[in-house]
Structure formats: C-alpha cells, structure tokens
Amino acid sequence: xxxxxKGAKLQFSNSFSRRALALxxxxxxxxxxxxxxxxxxNVFYWNLYTGVTxxxxxxxxxxxNIWSCQQLYNGLIQLDEHLKIKPCIAKNWTISEDGLTYTxxxxxxxxxxxxxxxxxxxxxxxxxxDFKYSFNRIIDPATASPGAWIFNNKVVVDSPxxxxxxxxxxxxxxxxxxxxxxxxxxxxxxxxxKELISHYGKDFRAHPIGTGPFFMKYYYxxxxxxxxxxxxxxxxxxxxNGKLTRLPFIAAxxxxxxxxxxxxxxxxxxxxxxxxxxxxxxxxxxVLNKDGTLKAAFSDKLNFEKSPFLNTEYxxxxxxxxxxxxxxxxxxxxxxxxxxxxDRTKMMRYIRNSIGIPGIYGFIPPDLLQAEPKxxxxxxxxxxxxxxxxxxxxxxxxLPIxxxxxxxxxxDLSIFVQHAMEDAGIPVQIENIPSSSLSEYKSKGKSLFFRxxxxxxxxxxxxxxxxxxxxxxxxxxxxxxxxxxxxxxQKYDSLINKKDITTDPQxxxxxxxxxxxxxxxxxLYYDETxxxxxxxxxxxxxxxxxxxxxxxxxxx
Amino acid sequence: MDFYMARYIFKRIVSGILVILGVAxxxxxxxxxxxxDPASLTLGQRADxxxxxxxxxxxxxxxxxxxxxxxxxxxLSPLSINGLxxxxxxxxxxxxILRFRNNAxxxxxxxxxxxxxxxxxxxxxxMAALPNTALLAISAFFIASIIGIIFGCLTAIKKGTLxxxxxxxxxxxxxxxxxxxxxxxxxxxxxxxxxxYTGLSMFGSLYEIDPFRGKIxxxxxxxxPAIALGIRPLGIITQLTRxxxxxxxxxxxxxxxxxxxxxxxxxxxxxxxxxxxxxVLTAVSxxxxxxxxxxxxxxxxxxxxxxxxxxxxxxxxxxFPVVMGAVLFIAIIFVIINILADILYGVxxxxxxxxx
Numbered sequence: 001x002x003x004x005x006k007g008a009k010l011q012f013s014n015s016f017s018r019r020a021l022a023l024x025x026x027x028x029x030x031x032x033x034x035x036x037x038x039x040x041x042n043v044f045y046w047n048l049y050t051g052v053t054x055x056x057x058x059x060x061x062x063x064x065n066i067w068s069c070q071q072l073y074n075g076l077i078q079l080d081e082h083l084k085i086k087p088c089i090a091k092n093w094t095i096s097e098d099g100l101t102y103t104x105x106x107x108x109x110x111x112x113x114x115x116x117x118x119x120x121x122x123x124x125x126x127x128x129x130d131f132k133y134s135f136n137r138i139i140d141p142a143t144a145s146p147g148a149w150i151f152n153n154k155v156v157v158d159s160p161x162x163x164x165x166x167x168x169x170x171x172x173x174x175x176x177x178x179x180x181x182x183x184x185x186x187x188x189x190x191x192x193x194k195e196l197i198s199h200y201g202k203d204f205r206a207h208p209i210g211t212g213p214f215f216m217k218y219y220y221x222x223x224x225x226x227x228x229x230x231x232x233x234x235x236x237x238x239x240x241n242g243k244l245t246r247l248p249f250i251a252a253x254x255x256x257x258x259x260x261x262x263x264x265x266x267x268x269x270x271x272x273x274x275x276x277x278x279x280x281x282x283x284x285x286x287v288l289n290k291d292g293t294l295k296a297a298f299s300d301k302l303n304f305e306k307s308p309f310l311n312t313e314y315x316x317x318x319x320x321x322x323x324x325x326x327x328x329x330x331x332x333x334x335x336x337x338x339x340x341x342x343d344r345t346k347m348m349r350y351i352r353n354s355i356g357i358p359g360i361y362g363f364i365p366p367d368l369l370q371a372e373p374k375x376x377x378x379x380x381x382x383x384x385x386x387x388x389x390x391x392x393x394x395x396x397x398x399l400p401i402x403x404x405x406x407x408x409x410x411x412d413l414s415i416f417v418q419h420a421m422e423d424a425g426i427p428v429q430i431e432n433i434p435s436s437s438l439s440e441y442k443s444k445g446k447s448l449f450f451r452x453x454x455x456x457x458x459x460x461x462x463x464x465x466x467x468x469x470x471x472x473x474x475x476x477x478x479x480x481x482x483x484x485x486x487x488x489x490q491k492y493d494s495l496i497n498k499k500d501i502t503t504d505p506q507x508x509x510x511x512x513x514x515x516x517x518x519x520x521x522x523x524l525y526y527d528e529t530x531x532x533x534x535x536x537x538x539x540x541x542x543x544x545x546x547x548x549x550x551x552x553x554x555x556x
Numbered sequence: 557m558d559f560y561m562a563r564y565i566f567k568r569i570v571s572g573i574l575v576i577l578g579v580a581x582x583x584x585x586x587x588x589x590x591x592x593d594p595a596s597l598t599l600g601q602r603a604d605x606x607x608x609x610x611x612x613x614x615x616x617x618x619x620x621x622x623x624x625x626x627x628x629x630x631x632l633s634p635l636s637i638n639g640l641x642x643x644x645x646x647x648x649x650x651x652x653i654l655r656f657r658n659n660a661x662x663x664x665x666x667x668x669x670x671x672x673x674x675x676x677x678x679x680x681x682x683m684a685a686l687p688n689t690a691l692l693a694i695s696a697f698f699i700a701s702i703i704g705i706i707f708g709c710l711t712a713i714k715k716g717t718l719x720x721x722x723x724x725x726x727x728x729x730x731x732x733x734x735x736x737x738x739x740x741x742x743x744x745x746x747x748x749x750x751x752x753y754t755g756l757s758m759f760g761s762l763y764e765i766d767p768f769r770g771k772i773x774x775x776x777x778x779x780x781p782a783i784a785l786g787i788r789p790l791g792i793i794t795q796l797t798r799x800x801x802x803x804x805x806x807x808x809x810x811x812x813x814x815x816x817x818x819x820x821x822x823x824x825x826x827x828x829x830x831x832x833x834x835x836v837l838t839a840v841s842x843x844x845x846x847x848x849x850x851x852x853x854x855x856x857x858x859x860x861x862x863x864x865x866x867x868x869x870x871x872x873x874x875x876f877p878v879v880m881g882a883v884l885f886i887a888i889i890f891v892i893i894n895i896l897a898d899i900l901y902g903v904x905x906x907x908x909x910x911x912x
Binding site for chain 1: 593596597598599602604605606607608609610611613614670673674675676684744748751758759761763765766767768770771857859861866869872873874
C-alpha cells in the first residue's frame with residue numbers, strides 16, 4: 001500500500017512538474033520581453049522630485065514650479081548668471097526722478113506659443129496690455145496668488161499698471177522701493193495671455209501658454225511633463241565668432257516626477273537622467289568625500305558642480321517670549337553663548353560633507369554682500385562659558401531646558417547642535433515634527449527655538465533684512481523671531497525708500513550689526529547648490545538663486 | 557423580493573450611509589485638531605495678511621468650523637441645497653428638484669472639491685488613480701493565486717524533497733517579510749542590479765510618455781510591483797494549497813482513480829485539485845478588497861500612480877480635500893462590498909433577513 005502511494009506520487013510529480021514549470025517559464029519569458037525605454041540624443045532628461053503643483057506662473061512658489069515655469073514663460077526683465085538684471089521682453093526701461101514710475105519699452109517680436117484659441121491657431125504678439133492683465137491678475141484677490149506680496153502695499157491702489165501703447169508699459173509705486181526691479185525678475189511676473197485664462201480658468205495650471213523657450217507638448221500630472229522647443233523663440237545666442245543661433249539648442253525636455261531621492265539617484269546612475277539637483281543625506285557619504293569633493297569612483301561617470309545658493313539655514317529664537325526663570329538680558333546672553341558654542345566648521349564637515357559655508361557671518365549670505373563679510377560668531381567655547389557665567393548660569397547650572405522644534409530631514413544637524421550645546425552646559429531638547437506643523441508653530445509663535453531657512457526671492461540683501469523688520473511680524477510677514485528694534489526699523493525704512501537702485505553695502509552691514517548683536521538666530525550655514533550632471537550636458541550654468549535655464553543647454 | 561428582503565436591504569444601505577457619514581466626520585475632525593494652516597502652507601515663506609485672507613476665502617477656511625462642516629456635508633451629499641447661480645451650476649452640474657427663491661434642492665454627484673495644492677478636481681484625480689490601483693491589485697491577486705496554487709501542489713506532491721524545502725522556505729519568507737521591505741528589495745534587485753538582464757525599471761507607471769510619440773503602454777512596469785504586492789498572499793496560498801492537497805491526496809478516491817488507470821495529470825486536475833482548492837478559494841476571495849487598500853507602500857516605492865500614492869502624497873502636503881476624497885472613496889468601496897456580501901448572505905440564508 002505504502003509502496004503504491006509512493007509510486008503514484010512520483011508519477012504525479014513528474015507529469016505535473018513539467019506543466020507547472022512550463023507555466024513559470026512563460027511568466028519569466030514575459031519579464032524578459034520587456035521593452036527598454038528609448039533615450040533620445042537631443043532630449044534633456046530631468047526629474048523634479050518634489051512634483052509640480054501648477055504650471056501657472058501666478059502659483060510659481062516652490063522651486064519645482066519655478067523651474068518648470070522658467071522654461072515656459074518670460075517676464076519683462078531677467079537675471080544673468082551673476083545676478084545682474086538684463087532685458088527680456090522689455091528692451092529697456094527708465095525710472096522717474098521721484099522713483100515712483102517705472103516705464104518699460106517692450107520688444108515687438110515676442111509671440112505666445114501656438115494655441116487653437118488664437119486666430120488661425122498661431123501665437124499672438126505680446127503687447128503691453130498683456131503685462132497689464134498679467135500683473136493685475138497677480139494682485140487680484142480672486143486669483144489668490146502666493147506672489148501677491150510682490151505688489152501688495154508697493155504699487156498705487158488706483159490702476160497701478162498702464163499700457164501706454166502696444167510697446168510701452170508703466171508701473172506706479174506708492175513710495176520709492178529700491179529693490180523693485182529685482183522683484184520683477186521673479187517667475188510670478190511672467191506674461192500670460194488673457195484669452196487662455198478666460199477659457200481655462202483655474203485649469204490654466206495644466207494648459208500653460210507663455211512665450212518661453214519651450215512649450216508644453218504633453219503633461220500627465222505626477223508622471224511626465226514634456227516640453228518641446230519653441231521654434232519662434234525671440235532670444236539668440238552669440239558664439240565666439242559672432243554667429244547668432246536661435247535659442248534653445250535642444251529639441252525637447254523630458255521631466256519626470258520620481259518622488260524619492262534614492263530612486264532619482266539610481267535612475268541617474270542608470271543613465272536615464274541628465275541632471276540631479278541636490279544630493280540626499282542618505283547616500284552623500286557614498287558619493288562625496290568629507291571635504292565636499294566627488295569620490296574617484298564617480299569622476300568618470302558624472303560631472304559634479306557645487307556653487308553658492310542664496311539660502312541661509314538657521315535655528316531661530318522667539319525673542320519676545322522669555323524662557324522660565326530668565327529676564328530679557330539673560331536670554332540675550334544665553335542666545336549669544338549658544339552662538340559661540342557651536343563649531344560650525346566641524347558640523348559642516350561631518351554632517352554636510354562640506355556642502356555649504358559655515359554660518360559664522362551674518363544672516364545675509366556672504367555672496368550677496370558687496371562688502372567684506374564680517375565674522376559675528378566664531379567658535380569660542382571660552383566666551384560661551386563666560387557669557388553663561390555673566391548671565392547667572394555658570395556651566396549652564398539653573399538653565400531651563402530649551403526645546404528645539406525641527407523636522408526629520410534636519411534631525412542630524414539638530415542632534416549635532418544639541419550635543420554642542422550639552423558640551424557648553426545648555427540643555428536642548430529636540431522636538432521632531434512634520435514641516436506643516438512647524439510652519440504653523442512659527443507663524444503662531446508657539447515655538448521658542450525653531451528650525452528655519454530663508455531662500456532669496458530676489459537677489460538683494462534687503463530680502464534678508466526685511467524678515468527682521470518689526471512690521472513683518474506674522475501674519476503680516478515672516479518675522480517669526482518677533483524681533484523688534486526701533487533703530488533697525490528706522491534704518492530699514494530709510495534704506496528701502498531710497499530711489500537709488502545701487503544698494504549701499506555699508507548701510508546693510510550696519511543694520512546687520514545691530515541685529516546680530518542681539519542674536520535672534522543661530523545661523524547654521526549658507527547653502528550651496530549641488531548638481532550631478534551627465535557627461536553629455538554642456539551650457540547649464542549654476543547661479544546663486546538656483547534657477548535652471550535650459551535654453552543654453554547643449555547635448556553631446 | 558419579499559417584504560423582509562426589501563427591509564433588510566434598506567437597513568443595510570442606511571447603515572452603509574451612516575458609516576460613510578461617520579468616516580467623513582472623523583476625517584474632518586482630525587484635520588481640525590491637527591495644527592496646520594493650509595493657507596500658509598500654500599504660501600510658503602512669504603505670507604502677508606491680505607494674501608492669506610484671499611487664500612482662506614478661496615479655500616472656504618474663513619468661516620466658522622461648524623459652517624465649514626455643514627457646507628462640506630452639503631457638497632458630499634447627492635441631495636443638497638444650493639444657490640441657483642452660474643458658479644454653482646459650473647461647480648456641481650446639478651439637476652434642480654425643488655426650487656425656493658434663489659435656492660433649490662438639487663440632485664448631483666458628490667462634489668469632492670479641488671486640491672489645495674494643485675487646484676485640480678479631486679474627483680478627476682481619483683478617477684485617474686483608481687484604474688491603476690485596481691489593475692495592480694488584480695494582477696497581484698492573479699500572480700499570487702496562480703503561482704501560489706502551483707507551488708502548493710508541487711510542495712504537496714514532492715513532499716520530503718529538496719524542492720519542497722526550497723518552495724516552503726520561499727513561502728515562509730513571503731508570509732513573514734513586510735510588503736514595503738519586499739518592495740524595496742525586489743525593486744533594487746530586479747530593477748537596478750539585474751536590470752540589464754530583466755529589462756525592467758525600478759519604478760514606473762502603466763504608461764510611459766515618450767517625448768515625441770506620447771503615451772505608450774508599458775505593461776512591464778506592472779511586473780515588479782504586482783509581485784511585491786502579491787508575495788504575501790502567494791506565501792499564504794502556497795501553504796493553504798499544500799496542506800489541503802496533502803489531505804486530499806491521502807483520500808481513498810485518489811487511490812481508486814489511480815487504480816482505474818487514469819493519467820497522473822488527470823488525477824491531479826480532475827480529482828485532487830478541484831477538491832483541494834475549495835478552502836483556498838474561500839480564503840482568497842475575501843482578499844481582493846484589502847489588496848486594493850493595501851497597496852499604499854508598494855505604490856509609493858514603485859512610483860505607481862494609484863490611490864495609495866496619491867493619498868500618501870496628499871497627507872505629506874496636508875492636502876485635506878484629496879485625503880478626504882481618497883479615504884471616503886475607499887470607505888465607499890468597502891461599504892458597497894459589505895452591503896453586497898450581506899445581501900448575498902440574506903438571499904442564501906432566510907434566517908438572516910428575517911432576523912434583520
């Protein structure tokens with residue numbers, strides 16, 4: 001009986017196994033039949049891992065939105081790679097004597113991308129009234145554009161934008177504002193066609209029509225954005241022989257939205273991407289040496305670029321909310337002590353692989369100050385101890401615990417700071433919260449010590465000092481520190497109301513001296529942009545506002 | 557249909573609606589408790605009061621919470637009261653039933669609003685994501701069922717051999733490894749390390765977009781996520797089939813079939829397998845719905861644009877209407893499946909509908 005069953009089993013298995021294996025082979029065959037993705041020689045492959053929420057320039061708030069819109073739209077003026085203002089759709093401009101009226105003369109050869117809503121489906125010529133419409137749209141509360149701050153309280157209330165004729169456009173201000181031209185270089189101030197917006201309404205966000213070097217060919221949200229070369233683009237490149245070539249050089253841009261930095265990096269290493277912006281903390285040690293240079297194993301596979309980026313990373317204090325058992329003077333001394341107790345050079349080397357400049361200077365990134373940057377808080381543990389003694393907390397004795405609100409991606413930096421403070425005797429407790437909660441804490445003044453960063457919206461030092469201006473306290477502005485200094489405010493008022501555009505570096509430095517002495521911030525570092533580029537990419541210039549201008553890109 | 561049956565179905569539907577209402581209320585409350593301000597999130601570092609106000613107005617956040625809640629439920633309800641103006645007509649596409657002054661009781665599809673972040677209609681987002689999730693879940697279901705049953709049979713037939721040991725090890729690993737870990741491992745191994753042999757990508761969606769040819773079906777992108785999602789059910793099905801098959805193979809009628817001189821393949825197919833599969837099928841059929849909702853991690857890892865990935869993304873950016881829409885949608889799927897199952901039980905078993 002047992003023998004019989006055994007025999008039966010054997011026969012079953014041979015016959016059944018053959019059929020089962022055949023089925024498995026078919027499944028495996030299907031896997032190997034997979035078609036490989038085709039890569040084109042004249043297409044630039046890019047990934048925006050944070051995703052694009054809108055292709056409408058009125059909502060170009062995040063870097064990914066800005067980068068996409070920069071390829072699709074143009075404004076009156078633009079910045080070159082050295083952050084100097086240069087013409088774009090406006091050929092030239094004048095500012096009235098009183099600094100209140102800005103008049104722009106527009107080019108006569110700029111056309112919107114083709115669209116069926118235009119007569120004969122051909123792109124219409126851009127006129128001054130298009131700018132009038134586009135700018136009015138930004139300040140219209142019905143649009144609810146996050147870029148409304150650019151014009152709010154700066155331009156006159158009654159018809160601030162005027163189209164004097166097709167090629168003359170004029171803006172009137174309430175009072176002089178020195179950095180106003182810089183503001184106009186932001187992506188929010190791009191020109192859009194009225195007829196398209198009337199037709200699509202809110203859905204213009206996915207049907208962008210602009211004047212930029214590329215137009216949108218396909219857009220599958222969260223999956224792909226394909227841009228094609230605008231054959232009628234108005235800008236030309238002049239080579240060394242003086243020969244003019246119409247921009248852009250490449251035929252198309254393929255933008256994917258892989259939302260994990262690891263996957264993005266793997267795709268880049270597989271040759272599926274041409275550019276990666278930034279490098280993730282989790283694998284930076286595999287790619288970079290501690291001194292911030294590329295590891296030898298990668299040097300023949302990719303090009304590595306590092307350049308200053310106008311972004312100051314800091315931990316801020318809520319200066320008007322005193323910790324338990326401290327008066328205002330003691331709190332100020334403790335803040336100063338914390339600033340002296342942090343070895344930022346060591347922090348940058350071990351936590352950031354030397355990407356970024358240690359934050360020993362003021363709040364304004366050193367690249368933005370035309371004057372020689374001044375060192376405010378070098379690493380001086382002895383001085384930190386002295387300040388604590390003077391404040392009545394020798395070796396930190398009697399100090400209350402200071403709670404630091406931070407987010408997960410800054411945890412390693414926060415822990416480094418926590419240890420540095422512990423060494424000085426200052427107890428710091430880390431509270432790790434989602435970034436959405438952190439912004440709520442900051443705007444409602446619920447956190448005494450919080451993480452923050454400030455990216456320049458426009459390249460002017462005023463941008464950095466404005467957040468310490470007392471009238472910019474939330475909800476009116478981003479003064480999360482609740483910093484208030486009458487002298488600082490007076491200097492700020494007199495500075496921005498100047499008509500003269502050439503900024504006065506000395507006055508910025510003097511204001512910064514005042515603010516840094518009170519130490520409302522613990523500056524960590526001034527950021528740098530990191531780009532990993534495929535070997536075939538040329539002409540992609542880095543700049544301090546981290547814009548990505550693909551019109552000059554050439555591919556080998 | 558008798559009276560008891562009608563009453564039973566009506567009760568099931570009413571309780572289903574109450575469940576959905578409860579889910580909507582809970583999510584609404586959660587978002588009130590959470591310390592977030594969606595308007596300042598959409599504004600970023602520059603937030604001045606006038607822009608904040610206009611965004612709050614646009615998102616309907618300038619009103620008291622109670623009014624916000626009533627408006628929300630009014631938007632969700634297929635029968636609602638709305639003003640008869642062009643803006644509402646455009647927004648809801650309703651059919652007025654009963655008019656009174658400028659308002660009317662209207663019939664409409666539930667309006668799930670627009671995303672805070674992208675301003676896209678949530679209903680459109682859901683409809684775009686649902687087919688992807690359904691396809692992934694169904695593929696995983698079939699991979700798990702087919703391979704699981706084959707493995708189960710092989711292990712039963714080859715009991716005591718090396719093959720059985722190897723397959724059982726695989727099944728046990730499949731059951732015990734969390735799906736997100738299996739996902740990362742499979743993606744890295746077959747999509748990166750071995751990608752030159754497999755031709756597969758670490759991640760990707762059902763369609764690939766070629767810069768010049770547009771949308772192209774890329775069914776190969778389904779393979780890895782479907783395996784990753786199916787590996788756990790595969791392990792369970794292997795074990796279930798194996799034990800059930802072993803039991804069947806020891807039955808007398810198998811011996812009789814053998815004695816009749818039937819070929820081993822016919823015996824397995826006709827006599828053993830069909831009997832062995834009964835308990836397996838009962839267990840498996842209940843899993844499809846949970847596979848639909850359980851694909852969150854897998855979709856996220858493989859960048860598969862389904863409901864799960866959409867929900868996780870929306871949660872990270874506090875995009876309340878999208879989270880609300882997605883959770884409600886999944887809740888509705890479960891409620892409908894449960895109602896159908898209850899009705900079927902009612903049809904089969906008269907005691908249930910009488911008891912109801």
